[in-house]
Amino acid sequence: MAETHHFDVNRLFAVKDYVCVVTGGGTGIGLMASQALAANGAKVYITGRRVEALENAAKAHSPEQDRTGGQIIPIGPCDVTKKEDLQKLVSDIKSKESHINLLVCNAGVSGPKAPPEHSDADDLSAKLWNEESVEDWQKTYETDVTSVYFTAVAFLPLLQAATKAKGGPYEDFSASVITISSMSGLMRDSQGHFSYNAAKGATVHLSKLMSAEFQKAKIRVNSIAPGYFPSEMAGTKSDDRQKSDFPQEKIEQTGHVPMMRAGRDEEIGMGVLFFARNHYVNGEILAIDGGVLNVVPGRKSPRHEIDDDTEKEKTGLSNNHSAERLQPGLYLLSFLREVPASIRSA
Secondary structure, three states, rough: OOOOOHHHHHOOOOOOEEEEEEEOOOHHHHHHHHHHHHHOOOOEEEEOOOHHHHHHHHHHOOOHHHOOEEEEOOOOOOOOHHHHHHHHHHHHHHOOOOOOOOEEEEEOOOOOOOOOOOOHHHHHHHHHHHHHOHHHHHHHHHHHHHHHHHHHHHHHHHHHHHHOOOOOOOOOOOOOOEEEEHHHHOOOOOOOHHHHHHHHHHHHHHHHHHHHHHHOOEEEEEEEEEEEOOOOOOOOOOOOOOOOOHHHHHHHHHHHOOOOOOOOOOHHHHHHHHHOOOOOOOOEEEEEEOOOOOOOOOOOHHHHOOHHHHHHHHHOOOOOOOHHHHOOOHHHHHHHHHHOOHHHHH
């Protein structure tokens, strides 16, 4: 009979006895990650700036220990943009644990919003200039990029200690960092959030840089780029269980979510468990976005699409920049048809 125990789902994604730290773990995607880890046996320390939110989340969502052994433990407060707070967080956890197996860098802010809805350069410039500030950009970058870097750096010794721990299911590259970036960092549409999308793009690249450098210490770094999920940032305010909703009408208004719904908590959890347990994956960006990036990259968002049939006929596909951005594949094929065969085969 064939040996199949290695492929048992409980073995493939088991995180029992893992020690994890999740920043921004009291709400949204951070809480989803924490729930998935704790439900499968991990001890999860959640931190953030709001102690009440952390305590509510732990009380509402920590699993029954006699079932899985997992638990969610609030620790903090911690402002991840401050080095002294990070040092204290590491010190507090070090006093309780000899190592950590997983760090989830989730804390983030959305930044200012100034939708670029004007085609006139004067109007466009005035809107973007007046509705955003240098300070807003700096705050967004500080939280979404700089704090991710220093949080990961601060926990490197505890992460490496996991690869040397005795009596556990640990080996080189078993410890890892998961950064929470965003599909917004992978698309060309600003969504009216220039600072946020630029910062998340930086988070994506930072994750790749850290994956290459931290592998010297036998530590992996990967990133999850979520789409539309219920959170305080993207949806509604949290309820007394620290959970938010994502209104269906908001999904429909975007016009670019093929699955026509927001993501579910467990769909983030699947990505977290995959990165936590697959030790052969390093430096990857996992978009969990319902197919949005199949629609949006390099294209205008639906609000900018040309609806005037006369304008479409007048410009034509092959020389229409709007068509190029809306249907890049068709535009490329049209362009290639116009290139002489002798040049194409050269």
